[in-house]
Amino acid sequence: MKIIVTGGAGFLGSRVIRALLAGAGRQDGLPGFDAIVSVDLSPCPVEDPRVASVAGDIADPGFVRQVVGADTAGIYHLAAVLSGGSEADFDLAMRVNLDGTRALLEAARAAGTVPRFVFTSSLAVFGGPMPKVVPESLATMPASTYGAQKAIGELLVNDYSRKGFVDGRVCRLPTISVRPGRPNSAASSFASGIIREPLAGIPADCPVPLDTRMWLSSPGAAVANLVHAMAVEGGRIGPWRTLNLPGLCVTVGEMLASLERVGGSGARALVREAPDRRIMDIVCSWPGAFDTSRAAALGFVGDSDFDSVVRQYRDEFSGVRTA
Template sequence: MHILVIGAAGMVGRKLVAKLARDGGPGGRAIDTLTLVDVVPPAVPEGFSGSAEAVTADLSAPGEAEALVARRPDIVFHLAAVVSGEAEADFDKGYRINLDGTRYLFEAIRQEGLKAPYKPRVVFTSSIAVFGAPFPDRIHDEFFTTPLTSYGTQKAIGELLLSDYSRRGFFDGIGIRLPTICIRPGKPNLAASGFFSGILREPLAGREAVLPVSEDVRHWFASPRAAVGFLVHAAEVDTAALGDRRNISLPGLSATVGEEIAALRRVGGDKAVALIRREPDPTIARIVAGWAQDFDTRRAEALGFRAETSFDAIVRAHVEDELGGVVGG
């Protein structure tokens, strides 16, 4: 089996690659080749028994998608994207990476299949940002996509392309709308949602964090552990059960910022909570106000997707996976 991971140097990409190298492909199948791609050099996993190649490439550059697809991977994980805040700040870059890169990839697969039969599984990471206010109390998969950000618009177009290319039989695609991933390890990024992780990650490590919105802001979350599980399961799920509706909203946890902080207090104590500094940011507040807060994910759950059911579990997963089980660094 040959697996191509585009966006392999990102946080979720690195964790996905580590799991694939450790546990094998979907269904435990042996992986002969891992091709890892990003705009910065991805790390090759240690101890992997197959062939692993790190490729530095920009999917939106001419010829790059064709070169990657010419190797005919069996599974393509498309994780590469410019995050929400950066896509909003840099209109051209957001559309070039998030839309053009995605279309080039899909079209390269189609063209490769015209040479000789070829139909890989394509797992596309979409986002709950494809939905825009006003919302029902809980959003179901049939709710219309009216994104209120450039990032959400780019992901929504990607979803439409994936469904159409799958309908036409060019590849076997599934688009997974990830919740906001929390707690993201490492340094803060330019995502408008970054503070959701920051107000937990930094205090757990003994550092100060900034909270730019009020504590009654509600959002939809899942952990990095859950995100990797989503990706692997998407690669093996029976897409016949999806029909032509190839994009699904994944399970998560609806919680307020106040509930996040309460979980931080239970796991990290009052000392950790005291490190959160309130600093209102109207721009961030405006963007977040247009995001979905709760989802009806019975369709995804029926297909076997699973996530955490408490914020305490999300916080503890971070402490175990990133801090060696120790709060306060």
Template sequence: MKILVTGGAGFLGSRLIQALLQPEALDLLPGHGRIVSLDLAPYPYEDPRVESVIGDIADPACLARLVDAETTVVYHLAAVVSGQAEADFDLGMRVNLDATRVLLEACRQRAKAPILVFASSLAVFGGELPDKVPEDLAPLPQSSYGAQKAMAELLVGDYSRKGYVDGRVCRLPTISVRPGKPNAAASSFASGIIREPLAGLPSNCPVPLETRLWLSSPDTVIANLLHAARLDGQALGLRRTLNLPGISVRVGQMLDSLERLAGLEARARVGDEPDPRIERIVCSWPGDFDIRRPLQLGFGVDRDFDAIVAAHQRFMKTQ
């Protein structure tokens, strides 16, 4: 048995692979199974069960070789993030849309359809939004990244309908707090305004404090991605798309949590210089969802943002 993780060298992909290697994931990856990480960079950890392939996600020959008869699960996490996709339209289309079609075609050639877990985004939504987004709200993206993810979702749905893959589309909340350094995602500040102050560094909040964000911790997102592969596809029926659980938090409330857990000095490290480009993208995203269906299907959710900040503080002590 083999699991392919595209984007396996990235923050989310490498954490997912580490989780798949744990004894608790033996149902997904038995003792004799292996994982292939496909990315533009090597998988950052040494493990004999992981093959690190440096390659182009949009290369049909590469994917035809990696998606073979042993492949039971494919996690498609590779993507050009929101800010970068907005700045470089062609790159976003190639990686976020075209490569997804190439991957689906590689899966289509297998005699037994693999499970495919596709990491999508709440950026597929936009325009006039209700206070709480219902399960069946139609996407109306207001960014190139959101449009590319929405188009890829439709592809996964149709390939699933045809039986070429057993697809599960997971619209991820904004992940906070991400360790490491800021990236080109428009939502990068959602980690930066917590991570940097906790490390004694300055940060900036580019959006109004009343901006609502739909957030999930890294650990909860990883647990939910594992759960997505375990789901019986028949339980999903025709609707293969899931708005993964998160918590609705205003940016000001995030800073309140920072102050409660780390003090006024930490909060004072966060500036408030507006960035119209980031505000235009982020403020088009929904800030709350009806998550009754994913909760009924067994997905998990964080308790509150204080718990998320505390978890990151514990993580910092291990580094």
């Protein structure tokens, strides 16, 4: 049996694959598997005999049905055109984010084995007037193409689960910070850049007001929660398969205060306020805090504070040891 990870060559996908391999045979509740298939446009960086890389277009039903078969125990659908890229190229985003999701669900349905299906959604599904703390039951009002496509994906996964075609779990991920490497096309990419670049001695621009609230998760907590999402028994989740995953509610100003405490005043001085209306229109429409009580009761976890998140990045990736 196998687990499929779309976007398996990416930052989050490759870490999920490593975590699955590390927990194989030890993580209670994970479906049994002896292989992982990374589906992406690039080869998976994880070198392990249990991991195979397959390159192809997830919006191509024929390709997807070659990958998803009766031996599929679970599917992680992480591949997506991100928020900034979706605004820039509507047609590509529709093909990957919407057509690709439906193609995967249809392939799982055709396989007939009801695989567990973990779909990563986003706080971008929300917009408009919102309470200070957003419950899972709040109606989605996305203010971006990416958010609209994720909201549609949520409904599809819930309905395919209701029909018994898949055993779905929709994980509304917080913004992941701090990501190593180069900036990506997400409108929220600055949430890593304003920490990552200064810790490396590189200036960074902050495109949103300092009082903007962010809902954040470290990479470590995000990966742990995605592995747990595959492991938790579907009946415990209930008929509504969408979960607000735990995160930290911090303002951008508080993030920069953490940067100064961990990286020093010199690092903080490298961040320049540079308002960008395009990014503000997207990011400032997102909520900054969620009710995650149902996810917590199911065993999902969050970070303790943002200082710890910055230290985690510094110690694992940057090599910086300044006080």
